[in-house]
Amino acid sequence: MFAHLVLRTQYPRRKYVRYKEGAELYGMSLCHFKAFAHEAGAVSKINKMVLVDMDILDKYIEYFREK
DSSP states (O other): HHHHHTTTTSSSSSSSEEHHHHHHTSSOOOOHHHHHHHHTOOOEEETEEEEEEHHHHHHHHHHHOOO
């Protein structure tokens, strides 16, 4: 959620993003973002295109933030 607030002007809120855009949005390396998205169960594959569900990823982050 925080990343969306900071970069709202650069990237409008979308439900799904690709790895590269998500990594830029969260300010982490592409490799770490891929691992993070898979760990959260937020990855969807459509043919050869991979999309990350930002709602699932945000909920995953919030879950660990509350602990």
